[in-house]
Amino acid sequence: MHRFLLAVLRRDLTLAARRRGDWLIAQFFFVMVASLFPLGVGPEPEMLARIGPGVLWVAATLASLLSLSRLFADDHHDGSLEHMVLSPEPTVLLVLGKSLAHWLIYGIPLLLIAPVLGIQFNLSWEAIWVLEISLLLGTPILSLLGGVGAALTLGLRGGGVLLTLLILPLYVPALIFGAGAVDGVMAGTGAEAHLSLLGAFLVLSLMIAPWIAAAALRVSLE
């Protein structure tokens, strides 16, 4: 069982390493969306610090959606997805492995870039530290819930836009708790409550999302 999970993980990471352009695009998208906000609302440092956590979180959700439409699409295209779903190994593990790989490929680099953007938004070091923890807990949620959307919209015309429409409302709790944690530490009320709720939402997503995504994948491949 573990071996199958690791095999899926290793396979996706190898494929990603061969196609470096893909994940670079998502990271640049993250940087660009975040950089557009100061141009739109003005460069006052106080205001940027006020909106910074929310902007970075919204940019993170959009960047994850941008890459999620490809989660199953390439394997579906060359037919290997069907073989993996039909294999005796449980589909849940396949979905879990692919979501985990997505998080490693897109979530971890996001964590590395976020502090730089935090500095641009005039966030304090303490706020940047909490932002990192909130993204660490929150980006796996984005990958897990996004996996459901990617499975549902597999092979549809305009699937990418549809995926955004389906999944963004489900991201709302992660966005609120994640950005709220940073706001909380900046307002002096502390971030623990937000971070524990974010953690609880992560556990819940981990328990439910792979099963629904696996069911959706089977439906889409029928």
Place this chain on the structure above:
Amino acid sequence: MEWASWSEFWNMGGYGFYVWGSYGVTAACIAVEVYLLKRAAGDTRRRLKRMQQWEEQ
């Protein structure tokens, strides 16, 4: 009875715009839904009948 006259009824104590704006749009939404439903039902029947006639020929 709450209202002394019709004009008072329409005025709604100065809030007529908001009250009738709400009720009006609600009525419009329901009217549009019912109209679309009626039209769609007719369309479906006509289309299915035409398909049947095609098959018979």
Place this chain on the structure above:
Amino acid sequence: MNLYTYASPANFYVLAGKLVPWFAWGTGIFTVWGLYIAFFLAPTDFQQSEAYRIIFIHVPAAWMSMFIYLVMAFWGAIGLAFNTRLSFMMARALAPTGAIFTFIALWTGAWWGKPMWGAWWVWDARLTSELILLFLYVGIIALWAAIDDIKRGDRAGSLLTLIGAINVPIIYFSVKWWNTLHQGASVSLTKAPSMAATMLQGMLVLAIAAWLYTITVALIRVRRIILERERQTEWVKALLEKET
């Protein structure tokens, strides 16, 4: 004759056709009765004057918007578990009406908010969750529209409804939590005034009207869906022949 007879689309088509006029009449009677209470029996509110009469449609619409979503999730779950075709059709028949009630709840909320709170839109926990509920409805309807294959569409839509149904309480809680932290200083939310008995009665009667309306419309819609899907069967052919 047992209940399972009606799980077959052909029998349900006939049954629904017989039920529609009854529910339609019920809708009409309860609407007139409810509006009579709302406009002629309910006294003027000393705090909100006449503007509170908007609540008579706002609250039933908001109730229905959430209730219809739960019913859709219920039919979706039944369909996924027992593979019954009719339950998927019911889920599809309900979605547009649910979206319309969500829109009505938002619209009337805004038109009540303007005179009461002084703003068309307030990021209040209830209004915000209602907006996200509308997004969920739109997403489900868009997914159904995008999938041509009936079987895949049915199941995919139901799965999305289910994960949404699990998420809706969490969304409501998170928005409420967010709202208590960000209570804007400019807007003071007035608490709902203690409800008079006539007011509650009017709201309940109109809620029943909305409920009957939903059943009427859903039955009409499900009849159309049944005809579309069963067009190759003998009974539909015979039915159409009889009409011409």
